[in-house]
Amino acid sequence: xxxxxxxxxxxxxxxxxxxxxxxxxxxxxxxxxxxxxxxxxxxxxxxxxxxxxxxxxxxxxxxxxxxxxxxxxxxxxxxxxxxxxxxxxxxxxxxxxxxxxxxxxxxxxxxxxxxxxxxxxxxxxxxxxxxxxxxxxxxxxxxxxxxxxxxxxxxxxxxxxxxxxxxxxxxxxxxxxxxxxxxxxxxxxxxxxxxxxxxxxxxxxxxxxxxxxxxxxxxxxxxxxxxxxxxxxxxxxxxxxxxxxxxx
Amino acid sequence: xxxxxxxxxxxxxxxxxxxxxxxxxxxxxxxxxxxxxxxxxxxxxxxxxxxxxxxxxxxxxxxxxxxxxxxxxxxxxxxxxxxxxxxxxxxxxxxxxxxxxxxxxxxxxxxxxxxxxxxxxxxxxxxxxxxxxxxxxxxxxxxxxxxxxxxxxxxxxxxxxxxxxxxxxxxxxxxxxxxxxxxxxxxxxxxxxxxxxxxxxxxxxxxxxxxxxxxxxxxxxxxxxxxxxxxxxxxxxxxxxxxxxxxxxxxxxxxxxxxx
Ligand SMILES: Nc1ncnc2c1ncn2[C@@H]1O[C@H](COP(=O)(O)OP(=O)(O)OP(=O)(O)O)[C@@H](O)[C@H]1O
Ligand SMILES: [Mg+2]
Numbered sequence: 001x002x003x004x005x006x007x008x009x010x011x012x013x014x015x016x017x018x019x020x021x022x023x024x025x026x027x028x029x030x031x032x033x034x035x036x037x038x039x040x041x042x043x044x045x046x047x048x049x050x051x052x053x054x055x056x057x058x059x060x061x062x063x064x065x066x067x068x069x070x071x072x073x074x075x076x077x078x079x080x081x082x083x084x085x086x087x088x089x090x091x092x093x094x095x096x097x098x099x100x101x102x103x104x105x106x107x108x109x110x111x112x113x114x115x116x117x118x119x120x121x122x123x124x125x126x127x128x129x130x131x132x133x134x135x136x137x138x139x140x141x142x143x144x145x146x147x148x149x150x151x152x153x154x155x156x157x158x159x160x161x162x163x164x165x166x167x168x169x170x171x172x173x174x175x176x177x178x179x180x181x182x183x184x185x186x187x188x189x190x191x192x193x194x195x196x197x198x199x200x201x202x203x204x205x206x207x208x209x210x211x212x213x214x215x216x217x218x219x220x221x222x223x224x225x226x227x228x229x230x231x232x233x234x235x236x237x238x239x240x241x242x243x244x245x246x247x248x
Numbered sequence: 249x250x251x252x253x254x255x256x257x258x259x260x261x262x263x264x265x266x267x268x269x270x271x272x273x274x275x276x277x278x279x280x281x282x283x284x285x286x287x288x289x290x291x292x293x294x295x296x297x298x299x300x301x302x303x304x305x306x307x308x309x310x311x312x313x314x315x316x317x318x319x320x321x322x323x324x325x326x327x328x329x330x331x332x333x334x335x336x337x338x339x340x341x342x343x344x345x346x347x348x349x350x351x352x353x354x355x356x357x358x359x360x361x362x363x364x365x366x367x368x369x370x371x372x373x374x375x376x377x378x379x380x381x382x383x384x385x386x387x388x389x390x391x392x393x394x395x396x397x398x399x400x401x402x403x404x405x406x407x408x409x410x411x412x413x414x415x416x417x418x419x420x421x422x423x424x425x426x427x428x429x430x431x432x433x434x435x436x437x438x439x440x441x442x443x444x445x446x447x448x449x450x451x452x453x454x455x456x457x458x459x460x461x462x463x464x465x466x467x468x469x470x471x472x473x474x475x476x477x478x479x480x481x482x483x484x485x486x487x488x489x490x491x492x493x494x495x496x497x498x499x500x501x502x503x504x505x506x507x508x
Contacts (some may be wrong), residue, residue, distance in 0.1 A: 050379045071385055079383045087374035089368075098384050103287065149384075 001026050002047060002189065007056035016042050018213030019056070024206075027036065027063075029183045029190045031221070031229055033235060034198070034210035035244060040193045041082055044159045046058060047191075048077060053064065059155070078155035082147040082193075084164050086134035088230065092145050093130035096120060099153040119148040124174050140166045158182065160192040176202035190239050197236060201223075209235060211244065214244050260438040270437060275467050282394045283386070291397040300462070301360050301403025305410065307360055308353045312411035313366035315348050316340060316418025324427050337434045337443035338426065340419035345442065348508075349412045350450045351498050354457030357404060358490040365396055369469025370479035378470070391420065393466040404458030405451040412450065449505045456501065457494045466492035 002024040009017040011202040013073040016039040024030045024161045032040050047058055047082070049065050066075065086095050096116035100107045111178040117127045134142055143166055148159055160179060176199050183190050183205075192203055200207060204221040209232050217232040224236065234242030319340050327333045369392055372378050381388050416438060423429040462484045472482035 001351060045379065048379075048383055074383055074385045077383055079380070081376045081380055083376055085380035087372075087377055087380070098386075102289070103385050 001061060002191070003057075003059045003151065004043075004047070005057050007043070007046060007058060007089060009039070009046060009051065009052045010054060014215060017046070017053070020210070020213070020215055022208055022215055022218065024189060024191060026189055027183065027187045029180070029192065029193045029205045031194060031204035031207050032210055033200060033207060035235075036195075038210050039163055039213060044079070044161060044191060044193065048074075048079060048159070071104070075153075076156045078150035078153065078158040080143075080146045080150040080158075080160045080163055082165075084134070084139075084142040086142055086145055086149070088134045090133075091115065091130070092120070092134065092137070094134050095134065096130075096148045096152050098149060099196055105153055115152060116148070119152050120145070122151075122178060123148045133153055140168070140171065143167065144171075144175070147178075154186060155188065157189045158191075160190065160194075162169055162193055162195065164194060164196050172196065172199065175201075179203050197238075249442065250359040251394065272294065272463070272467055275470075276463055279393050279463060279466070282389045283398055285390075287390065289391055291396055292391060294397045295397055297403060299364070300400045301406060302459075304357050304360055304403075304407055307356050308407045308411045309346045309414050311352050311356050312344070312349060312415035313418040314436040316350055316415035316420075318346055319343055319348065319401030319415075320419040320427065324423075333427075334437070336423055336429065337419065337437035340423075341416050341438045341480070342446055344415035344419070345412045345446050347450075347498075347502075349415055350408045350457060351402050351494065353408050353411045353454065354461065354494045354498075355491055356444040357400075357407065357458070358461045358464075358494060359487055362461045362468075362486040362490040363483045365462060365465025366469040366472070367479060368482045369466055370429055370482040373470060373472045374474060374476075374479055388470070393462075393470070394476035396466055399463040400458035401455050402458070402461035404461070408424050408450055408454035409447075428452035445505075449501075452505075453498060453501050456497055460493045460497065461490045464493065 002022075004020050004022045006016075007017050020043060021041075022030075032043065034040055042051060046053045047060075048064060049070070052066070060068070060073070060076075063073075086092075087098070090098070092093040093113055094101065097112040097117055099105050100112040100115060101109070114131070117130055120127065120129060125141065125144055125148070129137070129141065129145075134145065137145065143163070147160070147163055150160070163179065164175050167175060178219040179190060179192065180203055182188050183203075192199075194200060194203070201221060205222050206219060207221050208218040209216045209229075211231050217227060217229040219227065224232065227233065230243050234244050240246045320336055323336050323339045323343075324333055327335055327339075348493050369378075370380075372392075378392075381391060420431070420438070422430045423434050423452055468482040468486040468489070473480045
């Protein structure tokens with residue numbers, strides 16, 4: 001279980017998170033929605049300890065993320081970064097198998113490669129991609145390699161930052177299904193950021209909407225459509241009229 | 249602003265300079281502490297050795313060759329003023345080995361390597377690759393900084409040694425072909441007056457400069473600002489600070505080694 005209580009984070013004068021409260025049960029798929037620049041990516045990075053929050057507490061299974069033993073803590077996580085964040089000095093399969101080639105989860109090279117190719121197949125990439133370098137791939141392919149890397153070591157907790165942006169609708173559907181599968185089959189806890197409402201419906205158990213640095217609405221995905229919250233309503237319908245200002 | 253309150257500007261930049269020195273010192277201490285603790289990354293080390301050591305050979309070699317040649321011409325012209333042309337071989341050797349070899353070699357490597365390291369690590373930072381490393385349970389200090397610092401510290405003395413030989417050879421070429429020295433006498437004079445400590449002190453300087461170059465590259469890369477501009481600034485800062493630190497530490501080391 002991941003629990004955030006009163007999490008604040010500012011960058012200089014810019015107050016990004018202003019008291020976020022959120023609980024994600026074990027084995028649950030939480031989707032976070034919200035306007036561009038509202039701090040969704042920052043929120044995930046705070047949970048991972050990549051960005052230090054200013055105040056409030058974030059715990060994983062009751063353990064504070066700031067005081068947890070880093071190696072054991074991070075070994076439980078997989079993360080897909082918004083920009084892919086592939087290592088461009090390493091071939092695709094070495095990116096995917098990064099965790100399996102060093103450290104506590106180290107496997108023999110051939111086995112690691114096999115696992116990498118299998119994970120690539122699961123995100124819809126053929127084995128011949130394995131020996132290319134990230135710079136030789138299209139944006140959408142890089143994203144999927146990042147996804148394969150995030151799930152390669154079969155982590156308990158997986159964060160996806162916009163897994164389907166830049167993908168064609170068919171591939172987006174495949175990825176949505178894959179994320180759902182990972183949660184159901186592996187029993188992983190997932191936190192996904194997306195702007196794509198069809199993804200939300202496909203992936204989510206629960207949905208949280210972030211606005212103005214706080215969680216404006218949180219609830220099961222089934223209740224999303226008949227929720228009365230004006231912010232959520234405007235976001236789902238993609239309307240220019242409503243409490244969220246669309247600056248032109 | 250700077251024109252209006254020069255004292256304030258000096259004060260501010262002094263303070264930020266002191267802060268920077270403190271942060272760099274802490275970073276250096278961390279880098280060293282990661283060098284001696286596992287896990288180690290031999291592949292990254294081998295790659296750094298290739299990039300920093302092997303691929304710098306042409307640059308350092310050419311620098312030494314031309315410097316040795318020019319040095320021979322200068323010392324010949326200067327020596328002629330008091331009929332001491334015969335000192336050319338020994339002064340070229342001592343000058344190359346003790347001072348010019350390590351300093352010019354270090355500066356050339358600073359231009360080539362500190363910039364490359366800062367640009368590479370800075371880009372990794374900007375594209376979230378450093379964050380990704382951390383989430384994959386790999387310490388950036390160990391995986392990126394330690395191998396590069398170790399490789400540079402070990403390979404610069406070798407580069408300096410090669411540069412010494414090529415520089416002396418440059419002096420020899422000019423001395424024998426343009427200044428009328430007898431080849432055998434030139435070599436005899438070179439060897440006779442050169443002491444082991446002359447050579448060793450230059451190699452020690454090389455190791456220190458190598459440490460500085462890689463450290464500055466990594467430090468500025470890791471602290472790169474956001475975007476392409478941030479990386480550009482990090483690259484410039486890496487080269488400038490590495491060069492200045494090389495020159496300053498060269499003075500201190502010379503003071504330490506040769507004044508007793
Ligand atoms: N390292 C940083 N330094 C300064 N400001 C930052 C930093 N990281 C994020 N920000 C700021 O925090 C705000 C939220 O950024 P974040 O990346 O979390 O947005 P987001 O909700 O993920 O948006 P998008 O949907 O467009 O990805 C932005 O205004 C951004 O400028
Ligand atoms: Mg984002």
